Amino acid sequence: MIPEEFGRVAALTAFALAFPALPLAASYLFYVLKIRPSNPDPIKSATYECGVEAEGSAWGRFNARYYLFALGFVIFDVEVIFLYPWAVVHQDLPLWALAKAALFIGILAFGLAYAWRRRALEWR
Amino acid sequence: MSSDVKSRPATPMLREILEQPTLLGGIRSTPLPVRLGLAVFALGFLVVNVAIGVLVVSGRLDGHWYDFRDLGNATAALRSWLDDRDLGPWLSYWVTALIGGVGILSFVGGVLLIGTWVERRLLAKFQIRRGPNRVGPFGLLQPLADALKLIQKEVLIPIGADRKLFFLPPILIFIPAMLGWGPVPWAPNMAYLDVNVGLLYVVAISSLAVLAIFIAGWSSNNHYALLGAMRTVAMMVSYEIPVSLSLLSVVLFTGSLQLSEIVAWQSTHNTWLAMILPFSLFTFFFSSTAEINRTPNDIAEAESEIVAGFHTEYSGMKAGLFLAVELGNALLVGALVSTFFLGGYSLFGLEEWIPPYLILFAKISAVYFLFVWLRGTLPRFRLDQLMGYAWKFLIPLSIAFVGISAVEASIFARVDAPGLIVLGAIGIVNVVLTFVLVRAWARVVGYEVPRGEDTRPTLTTAVGGLRAAQRLRVTP
Numbered sequence: 001m002i003p004e005e006f007g008r009v010a011a012l013t014a015f016a017l018a019f020p021a022l023p024l025a026a027s028y029l030f031y032v033l034k035i036r037p038s039n040p041d042p043i044k045s046a047t048y049e050c051g052v053e054a055e056g057s058a059w060g061r062f063n064a065r066y067y068l069f070a071l072g073f074v075i076f077d078v079e080v081i082f083l084y085p086w087a088v089v090h091q092d093l094p095l096w097a098l099a100k101a102a103l104f105i106g107i108l109a110f111g112l113a114y115a116w117r118r119r120a121l122e123w124r
Numbered sequence: 125m126s127s128d129v130k131s132r133p134a135t136p137m138l139r140e141i142l143e144q145p146t147l148l149g150g151i152r153s154t155p156l157p158v159r160l161g162l163a164v165f166a167l168g169f170l171v172v173n174v175a176i177g178v179l180v181v182s183g184r185l186d187g188h189w190y191d192f193r194d195l196g197n198a199t200a201a202l203r204s205w206l207d208d209r210d211l212g213p214w215l216s217y218w219v220t221a222l223i224g225g226v227g228i229l230s231f232v233g234g235v236l237l238i239g240t241w242v243e244r245r246l247l248a249k250f251q252i253r254r255g256p257n258r259v260g261p262f263g264l265l266q267p268l269a270d271a272l273k274l275i276q277k278e279v280l281i282p283i284g285a286d287r288k289l290f291f292l293p294p295i296l297i298f299i300p301a302m303l304g305w306g307p308v309p310w311a312p313n314m315a316y317l318d319v320n321v322g323l324l325y326v327v328a329i330s331s332l333a334v335l336a337i338f339i340a341g342w343s344s345n346n347h348y349a350l351l352g353a354m355r356t357v358a359m360m361v362s363y364e365i366p367v368s369l370s371l372l373s374v375v376l377f378t379g380s381l382q383l384s385e386i387v388a389w390q391s392t393h394n395t396w397l398a399m400i401l402p403f404s405l406f407t408f409f410f411s412s413t414a415e416i417n418r419t420p421n422d423i424a425e426a427e428s429e430i431v432a433g434f435h436t437e438y439s440g441m442k443a444g445l446f447l448a449v450e451l452g453n454a455l456l457v458g459a460l461v462s463t464f465f466l467g468g469y470s471l472f473g474l475e476e477w478i479p480p481y482l483i484l485f486a487k488i489s490a491v492y493f494l495f496v497w498l499r500g501t502l503p504r505f506r507l508d509q510l511m512g513y514a515w516k517f518l519i520p521l522s523i524a525f526v527g528i529s530a531v532e533a534s535i536f537a538r539v540d541a542p543g544l545i546v547l548g549a550i551g552i553v554n555v556v557l558t559f560v561l562v563r564a565w566a567r568v569v570g571y572e573v574p575r576g577e578d579t580r581p582t583l584t585t586a587v588g589g590l591r592a593a594q595r596l597r598v599t600p
Contacts, residue, residue, distance in 0.1 A: 004217065005317055005318075005319045007217065007218070007221060008221045008224070008225075008306070008316060008317050009303065009306065009317065011218070011221040011222065011224075011225045012225055012228065012302060012303055012305075012306050012316070012317070013299060013302075013303065014225070015225040015226075015228065015229045015302060016298045016299045016301070016302035016303060017295060017298070017299070018229075019229060019232070019233070019298050019302060020294055020295045020297075020298045020445050021295060023271065023274075023275060023441050023444070023445065024294070024295070024441055024442070024445075026275050026441075027275045027276075027279065027440060027441045030275060030276050031279075035276055036275070036276045036277070036278065036279075036440075037278045038278055038279070039278070040280070040281075042283065044280060045280055045281060045282055045283050046282065046283060047282045047283070047284055047344075047345060047346050047437070048282070048346065048431070048436060048437060049346060049347060049348055049431075054284075054346070054347065055347075057284060057345060058344070058345050058346055058347045058349070058350045059342075059345060062350075062354065063354075066354055066357070066358050069358050069361065069362055069511065069515075070357075070358070070361060072362075072515070073361035073362065073364060073365065076365045076519070077361075077364055077365055077368060080365060080368040080369055080372065081324070081327075081368065083372055083526070084323075084324060084372065084375060084381065087372050087375040087376045087379075087530075088375060088379060088380065088381060089379070090376055090379070090530060090533055090534070091376075091379050091533055091534065091536070091537035092379075092537075095534065098530060098531070098534055101530060102527065102530075105523060105526060105527055108523060109520070109523050112515075112519060112520060112523070116515075116516070121511075121512070121515045121516060123507065123508035123511045123512065
């Protein structure tokens with residue numbers, strides 16, 4: 001049985017799609033009615049890079065440092081999300097559960113310290 | 125420059141910014157019939173308010189469909205009425221879903237129109253200009269005129285772009301901006317999507333915007349656009365972690381992921397979580413400015429470096445949609461900050477008298493004003509500074525504060541004393557701890573502000589700020 005909130009998410013998504021679609025449709029309607037101009041020419045639709053002609057395609061290699069931060073994000077964010085179930089029931093747990101949580105948070109902090117030590121957090 | 129000009133205060137006073145000297149004069153110069161109409165309106169307003177007050181006190185309003193303080197009662201009544209008609213359970217479900225969706229849609233649409241005007245007017249005040257004041261009264265119709273202009277602009281698609289992907293982002297980027305409004309409670313029964321994992325839902329939804337932004341930057345086939353998208357993605361994923369960690373402290377105290385429960389906790393304990401968790405509030409607010417690309421963290425759209433970032437190649441209404449969603453996100457963050465930290469729709473018992481959704485809207489407006497203020501005041505940070513700030517400052521301190529609030533939450537759950545006293549003590553301890561830890565960690569990492577003569581804002585001190593400008597203003 002699907003919880004009833006899922007249908008509402010679907011309805012809200014439909015509204016979220018309709019919201020920008022309306023002005024875009026109006027814009028297209030203006031084009032059909034010949035109110036909105038549309039005269040493409042090679043210079044007008046060239047890639048805009050401050051007037052200088054674009055050097056090759058932008059779809060090429062990119063700096064690897066972004067990749068490092070993405071990796072760090074995946075590791076840390078997943079670990080933090082694992083802490084949420086603990087946080088919900090934390091006040092009902094016995095005190096020694098706090099030590100276990102401290103162990104988990106310690107692993108998180110250790111991972112951060114390791115990444116820092118290996119200079120993964122430097123923006124080079 | 126004479127010495128008396130130098131001694132004037134350096135920053136423009138808030139009062140002077142908000143002052144509208146034309147308003148009073150406008151009322152005095154209105155013709156008599158209009159003034160009589162206004163007086164009748166004011167009298168009627170007073171009478172209606174007294175009548176409402178009597179109704180509220182006598183308790184004849186509670187829970188009925190015409191209880192205007194909670195619009196959720198009306199939809200619940202409609203739903204039960206439809207269920208009694210025996211038309212199938214799906215009908216009442218979808219009807220209420222549609223009503224709520226239309227409500228959120230019209231709210232966001234209306235607020236976007238007003239918010240554009242407010243932001244431009246306020247920015248103009250901060251920068252000692254007049255702002256839009258030609259279209260309609262006080263320039264109120266300016267956003268509509270802008271929309272009309274953008275709709276009839278030519279839409280350019282660059283030759284090298286991936287045309288199919290290029291079409292998607294202006295539409296996709298609205299999904300997180302709209303879905304985020306779902307679980308926000310506007311009144312005890314007035315939440316569109318009161319899921320029990322509301323907080324996780326908000327965190328998950330808010331990270332979806334990365335995809336739309338990256339599609340926009342990639343499909344443009346423009347170096348600036350790709351660079352802007354890369355920066356945005358790096359920044360947004362980095363600031364996602366402080367957001368999750370700061371909300372963890374909220375959950376530790378409230379013990380629930382449901383947004384209405386979080387508000388109810390603050391309401392029953394007569395506190396705001398902002399008083400107990402000041403560092404979490406700061407982290408959430410600052411990281412949110414990074415998540416939604418607003419100043420001081422709008423490195424994605426740094427005009428001086430990479431034109432307009434990921435939406436460089438978009439023109440016409442599509443560019444307008446990107447600008448609109450930025451504003452909508454700011455309001456959404458305002459709603460989330462108010463719900464998590466500023467007590468949501470509750471205001472120390474006043475929510476019995478004022479409709480709770482008006483209280484929440486006032487709080488949203490206050491946070492939004494803060495956003496605009498920051499935009500008018502702060503310069504933007506460099507990308508390496510931003511990433512360093514997230515990873516070396518906010519994340520370690522947030523981890524430390526998660527541990528601290530875990531200990532405090534277990535003390536709070538076990539100590540047998542009035543909740544307000546315990547929470548007050550925890551709040552004071554946390555304020556002190558925030559101050560000490562932030563200073564200490566800043567010293568360790570080396571983010572200390574250099575002090576000296578050069579760091580004073582010399583220009584505003586010399587010129588004299590807004591007052592001097594007003595004095596110099598030439599009156600025709």
